[in-house]
Amino acid sequence: MEPTFSPGGRVSGATLARLLGAWRQGGRRGSADLAGAIRVLVLDGRLTVGTRLPAERELAEALGASRTLVTTAMDRLRDDGVVASRRGAGSWIARPVAADRPSREQPVSASDVLDLSCASPPALPELATALDTARRRMPAEFAQPGYLAQGLLELRERIAERYTARGLPTHADQVLITNGAQHAFALALRMLVGPGDRVLMENPSYPNAIDAVRASYARPVAVAMTDEGWDLDGLEVVLRQAAPRLAFLMPDFHNPTGGYLDAAGRERLGAALRRTRTPVFVDETLAELALEPGVGGAPPLAAFAEDLVISAGSASKLYWGGLRLGWVRASADLVRRMVAVRPVLDLGSPVLEQVVLSELFAVLPGVVECRQREFRRLRDVLIAELRARCPGWEIPTPVGGLALWCRLDGPVSTRLAVTAEGLGVHVAPGSRFAVTGGLEHYVRLPFTLAEEQLVEAARRLAVAASSVGGPGLLAEQVPLAELPVT
Numbered sequence: 026m027e028p029t030f031s032p033g034g035r036v037s038g039a040t041l042a043r044l045l046g047a048w049r050q051g052g053r054r055g056s057a058d059l060a061g062a063i064r065v066l067v068l069d070g071r072l073t074v075g076t077r078l079p080a081e082r083e084l085a086e087a088l089g090a091s092r093t094l095v096t097t098a099m100d101r102l103r104d105d106g107v108v109a110s111r112r113g114a115g116s117w118i119a120r121p122v123a124a125d126r127p128s129r130e131q132p133v134s135a136s137d138v139l140d141l142s143c144a145s146p147p148a149l150p151e152l153a154t155a156l157d158t159a160r161r162r163m164p165a166e167f168a169q170p171g172y173l174a175q176g177l178l179e180l181r182e183r184i185a186e187r188y189t190a191r192g193l194p195t196h197a198d199q200v201l202i203t204n205g206a207q208h209a210f211a212l213a214l215r216m217l218v219g220p221g222d223r224v225l226m227e228n229p230s231y232p233n234a235i236d237a238v239r240a241s242y243a244r245p246v247a248v249a250m251t252d253e254g255w256d257l258d259g260l261e262v263v264l265r266q267a268a269p270r271l272a273f274l275m276p277d278f279h280n281p282t283g284g285y286l287d288a289a290g291r292e293r294l295g296a297a298l299r300r301t302r303t304p305v306f307v308d309e310t311l312a313e314l315a316l317e318p319g320v321g322g323a324p325p326l327a328a329f330a331e332d333l334v335i336s337a338g339s340a341s342k343l344y345w346g347g348l349r350l351g352w353v354r355a356s357a358d359l360v361r362r363m364v365a366v367r368p369v370l371d372l373g374s375p376v377l378e379q380v381v382l383s384e385l386f387a388v389l390p391g392v393v394e395c396r397q398r399e400f401r402r403l404r405d406v407l408i409a410e411l412r413a414r415c416p417g418w419e420i421p422t423p424v425g426g427l428a429l430w431c432r433l434d435g436p437v438s439t440r441l442a443v444t445a446e447g448l449g450v451h452v453a454p455g456s457r458f459a460v461t462g463g464l465e466h467y468v469r470l471p472f473t474l475a476e477e478q479l480v481e482a483a484r485r486l487a488v489a490a491s492s493v494g495g496p497g498l499l500a501e502q503v504p505l506a507e508l509p510v511t
């Protein structure tokens with residue numbers, strides 16, 4: 026997970042208050058809650074070791090809390106060694122977090138930790154076969170310098186064929202190989218967005234994309250997802266009135282909700298993009314992972330707003346994140362401009378991995394079918410376990426993607442994440458996906474672990490949930506709108 030603050034950087038009181046989001050919700054507002062919420066920021070990488078914290082008075086003011094409450098929370102963190110302070114030098118994050126553990130549970134060893142913060146599966150067996158074939162093919166590549174700024178032609182051709190098959194005629198000149206979809210977005214931001222520019226995003230959105238926008242000193246403008254999916258009226262209004270410099274959208278199994286924009290929705294969204302001439306980065310990382318029969322199959326959004334769209338894909342979800350490969354599909358002109366910008370960041374993607382990925386594209390249909398079948402099974406296992414153990418949660422069945430987006434029975438996601446960490450389950454609270462704050466009612470739970478790990482994770486999460494929520498919580502909580510659109 027990309028850190029929000031570099032080691033040694035300082036976080037202001039106002040920024041920390043924003044990151045802490047809804048720590049006060051859920052009825053309890055003590056120093057333990059504040060300390061717990063700061064721990065989560067350290068746990069999920071938003072506050073890195075070395076980050077300097079605001080003065081306690083500044084934080085108290087920004088939070089609208091008493092100085093005593095903040096000081097007591099800091100004392101707790103200092104006692105644990107999470108925060109260190111020195112007179113004249115202030116306070117800083119001193120070490121990664123080890124969270125409190127409910128006393129009834131056995132201690133959890135490091136090897137027993139279940140990581141549900143990352144929605145990426147292990148590699149497929151086909152990867153080893155592709156690697157063997159690629160190794161045999163490498164001598165032909167060794168005769169070249171190995172700097173492929175746009176990427177291996179054969180791989181670009183295979184990716185172009187896949188777009189063409191999905192209903193978007195594409196030539197290899199329109200494809201650029203990147204070091205993953207996140208790298209592709211960084212390139213697009215560098216090329217298209219400057220400080221102060223607005224970037225339209227769905228709310229919730231993919232945390233690393235939100236961080237990338239903020240790291241470019243651009244301003245995310247959120248349009249809330251609804252229970253039914255995209256708010257196309259809201260998107261049209263924001264495109265017209267906020268005039269964003271770029272949009273970042275995930276119509277192909279949105280992360281984290283799993284939503285899929287149908288062909289009619291794409292037609293309407295494409296028309297709005299064309300009217301406002303808004304460039305859009307379409308993150309198609311999860312596009313091949315339809316989990317219900319009859320879902321998927323609409324042409325890529327680029328088919329409806331062609332020259333305005335940068336589509337990005339990834340090898341991470343179908344094949345393996347460790348390949349660190351993704352791609353961009355755009356107009357040949359935009360691709361040329363991205364190739365020209367690229368040397369500031371890097372000089373190309375590794376050749377061996379590109380040959381491996383090209384081999385894997387040759388077996389794509391079988392891989393897609395196998396991954397879809399397996400993830401559908403794991404999705405259903407996790408849903409069944411959670412519905413049985415956490416009856417107060419709303420757990421919709423996502424039609425695609427790799428995660429559940431669960432609505433909790435109170436705005437307790439941050440506290441749930443802290444408690445779950447103590448039980449050896451690492452989860453990202455809903456607030457991590459929030460573009461504008463809030464979303465403490467939600468938690469994202471990927472189903473990319475093995476079945477027995479998912480069952481055990483659900484068991485531990487239910488224990489955590491019973492210690493942070495439970496009956497009576499809803500009556501006590503402070504209502505707060507989920508800050509849908511800004």
Ligand SMILES: Cc1ncc(COP(=O)(O)O)c(C=O)c1O
Binds near residue numbers: 208311338339341
């Ligand atoms: C929506 C989305 N975009 C981008 C990424 C990162 O992809 P890559 O590994 O290709 O950089 C992920 C991975 O979790 C993702 O879910």
